[in-house]
Amino acid sequence: MQNVEFNQILPQFKIEGTIESVKPLGNGLINDTYLVVTKEENQPNYVLQRINDSIFTNVELLQHNIELVTNHIRKKLEAQGEEDIQRKVLQFVKTIDGKNYFMDKERRFWRIMIFIPNAQTFETVDTKYSYLAGVAFGDFEQMLTDLPETLGDTIPDFHNMEFRMKQLRDVVEKDPVGRVESVKEILDIFEKDAERMCQAERLHREGKLPKRICHCDTKVNNMMFDANDGHFLLVIDLDTVMPSLFFSDYGDFLRSAANTTAEDDPDMNNVHFNEDIFKAFTKGYIESAGKFLTPLEIELLPYAVELFPFMQSVRFMWDYLSGDHYWKCKYPTHNLDRSRNQLKLYQEVCKHEQMMKDYIASLQI
Numbered sequence: 001m002q003n004v005e006f007n008q009i010l011p012q013f014k015i016e017g018t019i020e021s022v023k024p025l026g027n028g029l030i031n032d033t034y035l036v037v038t039k040e041e042n043q044p045n046y047v048l049q050r051i052n053d054s055i056f057t058n059v060e061l062l063q064h065n066i067e068l069v070t071n072h073i074r075k076k077l078e079a080q081g082e083e084d085i086q087r088k089v090l091q092f093v094k095t096i097d098g099k100n101y102f103m104d105k106e107r108r109f110w111r112i113m114i115f116i117p118n119a120q121t122f123e124t125v126d127t128k129y130s131y132l133a134g135v136a137f138g139d140f141e142q143m144l145t146d147l148p149e150t151l152g153d154t155i156p157d158f159h160n161m162e163f164r165m166k167q168l169r170d171v172v173e174k175d176p177v178g179r180v181e182s183v184k185e186i187l188d189i190f191e192k193d194a195e196r197m198c199q200a201e202r203l204h205r206e207g208k209l210p211k212r213i214c215h216c217d218t219k220v221n222n223m224m225f226d227a228n229d230g231h232f233l234l235v236i237d238l239d240t241v242m243p244s245l246f247f248s249d250y251g252d253f254l255r256s257a258a259n260t261t262a263e264d265d266p267d268m269n270n271v272h273f274n275e276d277i278f279k280a281f282t283k284g285y286i287e288s289a290g291k292f293l294t295p296l297e298i299e300l301l302p303y304a305v306e307l308f309p310f311m312q313s314v315r316f317m318w319d320y321l322s323g324d325h326y327w328k329c330k331y332p333t334h335n336l337d338r339s340r341n342q343l344k345l346y347q348e349v350c351k352h353e354q355m356m357k358d359y360i361a362s363l364q365i
Helices: 006-012 061-079 125-143 161-174 180-197 198-204 247-257 275-289 295-299 301-322 334-351 353-363
Strands: 019-024 032-038 046-051 109-114 212-214 223-226 232-235 242-245
Touching: 006 019, 006 046, 006 109, 046 061, 061 125, 125 198, 125 212, 125 223, 125 232, 125 247, 125 275, 161 180, 161 301, 180 198, 180 334, 198 301, 198 353, 212 232, 242 247, 247 275, 247 301, 275 353, 295 301, 301 334, 334 353
Parallel strands: none
Antiparallel strands: 019 032, 032 046, 046 109, 212 242, 223 232
């Protein structure tokens, strides 16, 4: 983390209490994060974050989205009679100018939220936490179905398969680092299945699939639990919350959680689809999101599970053919191994299509 003049940044926010210390918090890959500790026991601690504006280029839009979402969830919790609201939804601190972010003299963007005490996250991906994740993210979407104002796209075309195929085709045509010939077999598979995998965008244009407000980064470690009793508290990391097809939350979780190995494992024999994780997450998701999903969306749940490893394989291949500029690589064929891994997962998921359809049908009331 770079040097930060905290004494220039923190006074810009309406913080209560006397600051005792500031220290790094967590190991996030996107934003630099710090814990701000206050001296008084009756005052909260805070989380200071530098917003990565190279990824989130419109910080004002980003923060406006988050403010709309958190305010709406807070109103829903109040209406439900929730007594522990401060630990059930993120709360951001305004600047002295009334904004929800501050730009320092180095043109770095900062925000502050209230630290949630006695809470923890988990990295564990098992059936227990996969089920809880399904309930949590489905409920998160459900609470936002009546959000009165339209959110903006913090990362345009983030989960747009047509856009990802166009990116790939453009780089294949240019072949800037001379790698296309060596991966012709994989490219042929992409082209063979591209029309089917791009059906979501076509269905949306036809008015058959609505855009939902989605989290778009569904992982177990983006949920917080009570450190004392283990009960779920809230969904965190709201930077990617934006309008998207429902696939963005359901399919992307299973892309990572239901793979029996890491997404960059070069041994394809290790790549399999974990049915138990699929069933646990799907059960939880249907219990909550089933309240608002359309019959077509439910019918397309297996397609969503297939879509995301396919999309990720395309994206890794695009980066490999581009010269490895987007993802950090540990060796020359790292992105190629990632792409092969995700393609194998896609093929494994397709083999389970009937199983997925039968299981989802068994959950419907």
